[in-house]
Amino acid sequence: MARTIIPFGPQHPVLPEPLHLKLVLEDEIVQEALPAVGYVHRGLEKLTEIRDFNQMVQIVERVCGICSMIHAQCYCQGLEEMLGITAPPRARYLRTIWSELHRMHSHLLWLGLFADGMGFESQFMQCWKIRERIMDVNEATTGNRVIVSVNVVGGVRRDLNDGQLRWIGSILDQVEAELKALKKPLIDDYTVKKRTVGKGVLTAEQVYELGAAGPTLRASGVAQDMRMTRYAAFDELVFTPVVETEGDCHARLKVRYRELLASIDIVRAAMRALPEGELAVAVKDKPAGEIVTRVEQPRGELLYYLKASGKKNLDRVRIRTPTFANIPPLLAMLPGVELADVPVVVLSIDPCISCTER
Amino acid sequence: MQNVTPVTIAELKTACQAAKAEGCRLVTLSCAELDAETVDIIYHFDKDLSLKHYRLTAKKCEPVPSISDIYFAALLVENEIQDLFGLSFSGLVVDYKQTLYLEAEVRKTPFCKYSVAIANKA
Numbered sequence: 001m002a003r004t005i006i007p008f009g010p011q012h013p014v015l016p017e018p019l020h021l022k023l024v025l026e027d028e029i030v031q032e033a034l035p036a037v038g039y040v041h042r043g044l045e046k047l048t049e050i051r052d053f054n055q056m057v058q059i060v061e062r063v064c065g066i067c068s069m070i071h072a073q074c075y076c077q078g079l080e081e082m083l084g085i086t087a088p089p090r091a092r093y094l095r096t097i098w099s100e101l102h103r104m105h106s107h108l109l110w111l112g113l114f115a116d117g118m119g120f121e122s123q124f125m126q127c128w129k130i131r132e133r134i135m136d137v138n139e140a141t142t143g144n145r146v147i148v149s150v151n152v153v154g155g156v157r158r159d160l161n162d163g164q165l166r167w168i169g170s171i172l173d174q175v176e177a178e179l180k181a182l183k184k185p186l187i188d189d190y191t192v193k194k195r196t197v198g199k200g201v202l203t204a205e206q207v208y209e210l211g212a213a214g215p216t217l218r219a220s221g222v223a224q225d226m227r228m229t230r231y232a233a234f235d236e237l238v239f240t241p242v243v244e245t246e247g248d249c250h251a252r253l254k255v256r257y258r259e260l261l262a263s264i265d266i267v268r269a270a271m272r273a274l275p276e277g278e279l280a281v282a283v284k285d286k287p288a289g290e291i292v293t294r295v296e297q298p299r300g301e302l303l304y305y306l307k308a309s310g311k312k313n314l315d316r317v318r319i320r321t322p323t324f325a326n327i328p329p330l331l332a333m334l335p336g337v338e339l340a341d342v343p344v345v346v347l348s349i350d351p352c353i354s355c356t357e358r
Numbered sequence: 359m360q361n362v363t364p365v366t367i368a369e370l371k372t373a374c375q376a377a378k379a380e381g382c383r384l385v386t387l388s389c390a391e392l393d394a395e396t397v398d399i400i401y402h403f404d405k406d407l408s409l410k411h412y413r414l415t416a417k418k419c420e421p422v423p424s425i426s427d428i429y430f431a432a433l434l435v436e437n438e439i440q441d442l443f444g445l446s447f448s449g450l451v452v453d454y455k456q457t458l459y460l461e462a463e464v465r466k467t468p469f470c471k472y473s474v475a476i477a478n479k480a
Contacts, residue, residue, distance in 0.1 A: 034452065035434075036458075037434075037458065037459070038457075038458055038459040038460075041459045043468055046468050046469065208383055209378075209383075209429075209430075209431075210430060210431050211383055211384050211385065211386075211429065211431030224407065226407075228407055229407050289359075290359045291359055292359055292388075292402060292409060292411070294409075301385070303385055303386060303402065305388040305390075305400065305402075307390055315390065316388075316390040316391075318388040318389070318390070320385065320386035320388075320402075320435075324386075324434060324435070325385075325386070325431065327434055328430050328431045328433060328434065332430075
């Protein structure tokens with residue numbers, strides 16, 4: 001059999017961001033994959049030396065456009081724990097609402113890209129059309145479509161009034177109806193199944209040992225979601241992780257699709273239970289100590305390690321993003337896959353190189 | 359930060375093997391410079407949504423044993439630490455030799471002024 005090495009990326013039609021994989025093939029079958037990253041590494045963690053701990057909120061928001069709000073939420077949550085303060089209940093609920101809206105527009109973006117990766121152009125446009133409704137909500141409630149910048153250390157700096165809550169509810173009704181209509185042509189479609197079922201399979205033991213996170217982990221039957229740790233409003237809201245067991249690309253598709261519907265329910269529940277009260281508590285001290293904090297990003301577990309010594313600048317901000325964790329599982333998915341299926345398998349982990357190259 | 363166990367270089371691999379045998383998932387490693395000569399490397403493990411951490415205080419001039427043979431997931435983060443902090447990991451299953459993020463001709467590391475790995479690279 002002919003053995004060939006083929007470069008996949010860093011510029012590739014299915015990759016919105018640069019990731020390079022060196023694929024070792026025997027005929028059309030992948031035998032081995034080796035990643036190369038670093039094309040757009042920005043060194044944002046280093047900025048903590050020149051930006052104070054409040055300014056770092058705006059820095060961490062820029063780690064990733066798609067989940068900017070959740071980065072800031074995780075950072076603020078960690079600093080609040082270090083400072084011994086608690087964000088007011090209304091702020092915790094508002095964070096939950098905006099973070100689930102972020103999860104929805106991220107998953108819809110991915111669904112569109114995944115469909116596009118399979119050549120399913122009409123579904124790509126349909127998913128992104130639905131996503132625009134969520135982007136409209138972001139813009140109307142925060143002033144920005146992507147970097148919503150609602151978090152501050154101690155709470156949030158924007159509120160939602162009753163009219164906005166009713167309007168968001170009506171948008172969610174539309175989105176839910178449109179998503180349910182998507183199930184047959186996207187999840188149950190014959191061609192989609194042919195491209196995804198049995199591709200890039202990992203067992204529960206493999207994903208766990210390889211340190212996978214998020215839908216990549218849950219699609220192999222591991223019921224682990226950081227929202228189960230009860231951060232923000234999840235200590236009062238009912239939450240059950242979405243789990244599939246097949247461990248293939250189709251299972252990862254189903255997890256994200258079902259998480260979209262689950263996020264709609266979470267936002268509705270949070271809006272119904274939104275408590276009255278303050279948006280933020282005052283921060284009087286400077287942080288000191290060491291903390292690890294985690295939240296669930298659309299792509300999985302996000303971890304921040306923060307270290308401070310009572311100065312206005314933190315000593316260290318370390319960010320472990322879910323795509324960084326999902327690269328080793330991707331390397332295990334690829335051997336045995338046909339070259340034509342590599343784009344679908346790569347997209348199935350929802351790679352965010354912006355997060356990885358923070 | 360709770361549930362932190364200090365480990366030495368000699369104890370590190372045994373401790374990681376024990377963590378794996380317990381069913382812990384390696385979340386990541388965090389590295390922070392302590393002073394001109396030492397760094398902290400913190401190994402974060404998760405089991406049933408609870409974290410535990412091993413803290414290794416290492417001299418910058420001493421190679422740190424890689425745990426990528428125990429946890430393959432450590433491969434990227436150990437290479438990242440080599441690039442950003444200039445530390446050297448011995449026994450990495452794939453060693454990018456400080457070129458994961460940095461170009462081959464780069465002789466400075468972003469997070470540490472002194473770098474053994476980069477000195478070796480030169």
